[in-house]
Amino acid sequence: MPSAVQQNKLARLAFVLVPLLASLLAVTAAQAEQKSAARESAAAASQLQDRADPYATSLVIVNGFLVFFMQVGFLAYETGSGRAKNVRNILLKNLLDVMLAAIVWWAVGYGFAYGKSAKGIIGTNLFFYEGGSTFDKSTRPWFFSWTFCIASCTIISGCLAERTALSAYPVATLLISGVVHPLLVHWLWSPYGWMSNIGECQVLDFAGGMVVHMLGGLFGLMGAWQCGPRLGRFELAASEDEDDEDEEQQQDPGPAAGSSRHAYETSAAAAAGGSRVSWDTAGGSAAAAAAAGCGGHRLGEPGAGLMGLGHQALPAVATRATGGGDAHSTGTGNSSPLPVISAAWAAEEPVSSGGSFPGWPAGARLAAHDGGSAAFSDSPVICSGIAAHKAAAAGAPAAAGPHAPSRPGRCGMSHFVPKPMPGHDMAFVTLGTFMLWFGWFGFNNGSVYMYVSGNTMPGWDSNMANIASAEVVQRTSMNTALGGASGGLTALLVAAIFSGTYDLRICCNGVLSGLVTVTCMCGFVDPWAAVVCSGIAGAIYTGVSTLLLRCGIDDPLDSSAVHLGNGLLGTLMLAFVAKPEHVLALTGSPCGGVFYSSTGWLQLGLQLMGVVLVIVVAGGSAWIMFWVLARKGLLRVDQVTELAGIDNMDHGGPAYPEFAANSFLSAGGGQNTASAGRRMLQ
Secondary structure, eight states: OOOHHHHHHHHHHHHHHHHHHHHHHHHHHHHHHHHHHHHHHHHHHHHHHHHHOTHHHHHHHHHHHHHHHHHHHHHHHHHHHSOGGGHHHHHHHHHHHHHHHHHHIIIIIHHHHHSOEETTTEEOSOTTOOOOSOOBTTBOOHHHHHHHHHHHHHHHHHHTTTTBOTTHHHHHHHHIIIIIHHHHHHHHTSTTSGGGGSSSSOOOOSSSIIIIIIHHHHHHHHHHHHHOOOTTSEEEOOOHHHHHHHHHHHHSOOOOTTSHHHHHHTHHHHHHTTOOOOOOOTTTOHHHHHHHOSTTOOTTSGGGOTTSOOOOOOOEEEEEESSSSOSSSSSSSOEEEEEESOOSEEESSOOOSSOOOTTSOTTOOOOOOTTTOEEEOSOHHHHHHHHHHHHHHHTOOOOOOOOSOOOOOSTTOOSEEEOOOOOSOHHHHHHHHHHHHHHHHHHHHHHHHHHHTTOOSTTOOHHHHHHHHHHHHHHHHHHHHHHHHHHHHHHHHHHHHHHSSOOHHHHHHHHHHHHHHHHHHTTTSOHHHHHHHHHHHHHHHHHHHHHHHHTTOOOTTOHIIIIIIHHHHHHHHHHHHOOHHHHHHHHSOOOOOTTTOTTHHHHHHHHHHHHHHHIIIIIHHHHHHHHHHHHTTOSBOOHHHHHHOHHHHHSSSOSOHHHHHHHHHTTOOOHHHHHHHHHHTO
């Protein structure tokens, strides 16, 4: 959660920017309204032509099928990037986004985006759309435009994976598909929108670099910031003083048998064998036991993993009761088995009578199986709560420890270091990359017909328009292929130089980074520009990903770095490399990039204005929405659910039952652990 100081700064910034944007809207509204009448008459003539020639409409719809197939790619990519214990949750939330966005886009979104304009601000008809036989630049086919909308909604899912409550996603989908995306589409893509009628030049966004990728990336970034990192993603870095202490401890023969620290250091082995481990209070001092920490580490040491799950060792089984009564018994209460992913620490007695630990969510209960030895996670989020509980029972003060995940801090702070949390299936990640690349050809090529339909250039007949369409489609396809290739190769090379390894995941994200960049520009630029700009995007992605980690922002898929970072990059670079004749043929605007035209600096200013507008509208909406969800406790799952896996707690069990059973039994646990694992899968 952002601090009060940060919230005040954001409030002051909004206080300045909102009046400026309102003034700009007021100035341009009159001019936009004057141009709308001429545009509407031209659109009427265009519709008559398209009504007689359904070929263009069919091509757009077919390209929409390819864009819809990108949802399969998103699903595969996110599933492979997540851990196996959250697969069902990932699958369901992506399916939920698509279904909900379809209803909202049909009911209100399409009308707001492409309906009759009210002073260039928002559409006012086409609600509960009944279909039509025509399309032109002002009314894209419903299906094709809906696939763009769901693409922006799906981007958020990757940024918030593995710790976000399912209820948060429908709220985000409603806001994007019903308000934010339609509003930006109307301003940027509708010929009646105020940004399309600013002057001789206009803001350029060929296929959705701003209204799809920047929008989705901003929502994902704001959500990841408000939600906080996954448990175990960051831990304290060892300082020089701690390094000196470690050297001294290496010379120390170790704690004496019977001491509290000795009990902690031997607890993991005892838990693995199913033995009963006593809570050694070092002569009755519960505070000393609390200070001993978890897994052989004192609370506050780097190894204890202060930001979450310290070590992923042997599995154990506990239960979270959802009803009253004794969670350990089978006759009372409503309890269900769940796996806790570590057994590096054990307590003497289970909490079997409705007890709970400080810092745990209300209603969370733990109970032991097989002889009464309950194994808990090595996370101080859990261990410090147990220590505090026992210390309070003994009347002694407990050692301080974090009870909830939090952001590591501001950018540049080096006392937290990220811990790798790799996904469970890189084959899915790679297949998802190819599926997305395949669908991207529909994303970009389908957009061509939005520009060339209806005799864009004065004096053209239908045959000339078809020739122009073929030329632009070939250029767009080539730039899309080259962009993905250039981005992937550059990211792979940069990662190899700095890390010494050829990282497949970074290569896949580099491909997506290049594709996002060419989405902004592919119809407006020559192939050399697509290669250069996408190569820069692949390198920029690696830097943005590292920066987000240094800021303590946990994005499991790097979706915000890929979509927001490179959507912004492509939008601004287009102001340098846009070729005037391509822009003129597609939009009727005589403007071009800095490298080609004297109007390039004007175009750069317009592109900057578009970027600022999207950041203010989309970023501001996302920040408010996620802030409210976080304040209401609806954004993040509780710690027990996150550690156990959202699938096990909320979706009826793991997506791979046999895989989970084999992993559980092969972890080295004793008979007690094995029998608990078998019960878990029954």
